[in-house]
Amino acid sequence: MTSNFSLGLTGGIGSGKTTVANMFGELGAALIDTDLIAHQLTVAGGLAIPAIRTQFGDAAIAADGSMDRAAIRELVFADHGQKQKLEAILHPLIRKETERAALESIGDYRIxxxxxxxxxxxxxxxxxxxxxxxxxxxxxxxxxxxxxxMERAQVEAIMRNQVSRQQRLAAADDVIVNDGDLEKIRAEVLRLHQTYLALAARHE
Structure with missing residues (x-):
């Protein structure tokens, strides 16, 4: 039975979210990755594919039946209106699948x-x-x-579409600094895991 205690884990692109999340997973946390869910929605046969084809045409679908990520990335970066159309398709599906995954998850608490x-x-x-x-x-x-x-300009364009580092830190209850020292990160994950276990016990 998973505790009702839950945690939101975030970070800018390239910050090392997946590395940190996997360390928590190894300790017993239940991981629900919205990026992974979004990916599953847009592979061949994914729930979002029919709506994407209807909205953006066959050019948005790759030969293998999945969403053509390069074509869609180019489209939405160039046109905010197209980005909103894509989000209108994906966001409700991501939310629904995220809630379903949370209900089915097993672990000490949810991340x-x-x-x-x-x-x-x-x-x-x-x-x-x-x-x-x-x-x-x-x-x-x-x-x-x-x-x-990727080219530097491409990465910087993605980062401009995310909130600033300062805004992200202002929203944080806890911070793990990923300077590449995996042992130091692992020690911090272990420390926070103990804190979260104690908090989870209060949310039974």
């Missing part, structure tokens, strides 16, 4: 991994605490350039 947690505005009311994974912006840029084989 919702939400890249745009602060941007979405309503997560503060849906979780008990917010944990931000933080690093300096130049580190973010270099990590994403290396990981995703």
């Amino acid at each position: 919702f991994v939400v890249p745009l947690l602060v941007e979405s505005g309503n997560w503060k009311n849906r979780v008990n605490r917010i944990l931000v994974v933080d690093c300096d912006e130049e580190t973010q840029v270099l990590r994403v350039m290396s990981r995703n084989n």
Whole structure:
């Protein structure tokens, strides 16, 4: 039985959210990753594919039947109206599937991994605490350039569409600084896990 205590985990692109979330998962937290859910909605046969095809045409669908991510990324970055149309399709489905995953989850407590947690505005009311994974912006840029084989300008454009580092930190109840020292991060995760276990016990 999973405790009613829940945590929202967020951070800018390249901050290391997944690394930190997986460490909590190894300790017994139930992870619900909204990015993973969004991805599942847009693979071949995903729940969002029919609506995406209707809204954006066959050009938005790759040969394998999944959403053509490159085409859609180009479309929504160039046109805010198109971005809103995509969000109108995805966001209700993501919310529904996230709630379903939470109900089915098993762990000591729930962690919702939400890249745009602060941007979405309503997560503060849906979780008990917010944990931000933080690093300096130049580190973010270099990590994403290396990981995703992207140009600096592309990474900086994505970061401009996210809230600032200062806004994210202002929303945090807890912060883990990811400077690349995995042992230090693991120790901090373990410390916070003990805190969250104690809080979860009060939410039984």
